[in-house]
Every structure is written in structure tokens, then in C-alpha cells.
């Protein structure tokens with residue numbers, strides 16, 4: 421991120437103020453800071469879900485503004501994990517994983533086989549045909565992780581991935597994310613309020629009032 425500013429006209433808020441941040445390939449970065457400090461806004465910018473008011477986000481040496489399609493960019497390069505999972509409750513675990521795979525796995529049978537492989541990878545091989553609303557909270561987060569790593573994106577972005585979990589489940593989810601990022605050499609950026617999650621990171625970035633500080 422080079423000189424990234426984000427101004428929300430609604431409420432006249434400067435959510436990011438001249439943010440400069442370089443994240444290396446395969447690095448694990450934790451973003452921490454007080455509520456309203458700009459953490460989610462920063463994550464949304466990294467994932468091309470929102471555009472800066474000023475400045476530029478670069479990915480693999482190219483500014484996002486030069487990407488021909490941000491949808492395709494996101495589908496191939498970014499895996500998103502949200503606190504509230506964003507699963508469709510009436511669909512099975514497998515169907516939820518397949519949802520975002522149309523671009524990376526155009527063939528139906530390939531898509532199904534890959535979704536099953538990914539669910540086995542996150543320890544849910546016996547829950548493939550369970551509806552999402554019949555899964556435990558920890559299992560739902562695992563489905564969200566399986567979906568995020570489909571297509572092996574180089575960058576995984578997670579917003580409070582342990583926020584809804586107790587300590588033990590939270591640790592299991594972080595162990596899983598850690599294993600995956602090391603196996604796949606993925607870059608991992610996690611927004612967290614949880615000190616134990618931040619302690620695992622290679623680097624902790626603190627953001628307050630839209631401004632960065634490295635701690």
C-alpha cells in the first residue's frame with residue numbers, strides 16, 4: 421500500500437490516513453488496534469473489496485487499478501475468511517465450498533472433487549453433506565477456511581477468524597491456518613483482537629485512527 425487514504429463521505433470519516441505497508445510473500449501479519457481504528461477497512465483494501473480515496477494498492481508488482489477485472493483478481497489471488505463465515509445456511513458444506521470456485525474450477529465434477537478434498541483437508545471429511553446450519557460454530561469456520569483456500573490463492577485475508585470461538589477451538593483454527601499457509605507458502609493477513617493470535621504472527625501492525633504503527 422502506498423499512501424493509501426480512505427475517506428467515507430458518509431459520516432465524514434478518515435478511516436485510513438496515508439497508509440504505507442509492504443507485506444512480503446509468505447509473511448504472516450496480524451493487524452491489531454482499537455475498535456473503529458481502521459482494521460477492516462485496511463483488510464478490504466488489501467482484498468480489492470474497496471478502493472482507496474487516494475494512493476494505490478499493489479499486488480505482485482502491479483497496481484490494482486491496472487487489473488483488467490477485480491472480480492477475477494479476487495477469485496484467483498485472494499482467499500477471504502470472515503468472522504461471520506458468510507456461509508449459506510441451507511446449502512451443504514460441500515456446496516458452500518463450491519460456491520466461489522466457478523472461476524478457478526470451471527468443470528463441475530472437478531469442482532465437486534476439489535471441494536471434498538478441501539473439506540477433508542480441514543478435518544471435515546465426515547461432514548461434506550451436512551447443511552451449514554447443522555454444523556457447530558468451529559466446523560462452520562473450517563468450511564469457511566476450505567472455501568478460502570480453494571484455488572490456492574497466494575494471499576489469505578482473515579477478519580477475526582477466532583472471534584466467535586472459545587480458546588480451544590480458536591487455537592485449533594489458528595493451527596489449521598498456520599499449517600495451510602506453511603504448506604502452500606501463502607501470505608496470511610489476520611485482523612484480530614486476540615493476543616494469542618497476534619503472538620503467532622511474523623509481524624504485528626497496529627492501526628489507530630487510520631494510522632499505522634509497527635510494534
Ligand SMILES: Nc1ncnc2c1ncn2[C@@H]1O[C@H](COP(=O)(O)OP(=O)(O)OP(=O)(O)O)[C@@H](O)[C@H]1O
Pocket residue numbers: 428429430431433434435453454455456457458459460461462
Ligand atoms: N461504509 C462505511 N461508511 C462510513 N463509515 C465507515 C464505513 N465503514 C467503516 N466506517 C468508519 O470507518 C472507521 C474505521 O472502521 P473499520 O470498520 O475499518 O474499523 P475496525 O478497526 O475494523 O473496527 P472494529 O474492530 O470495531 O471492527 C470507523 O470510524 C467506522 O465507523
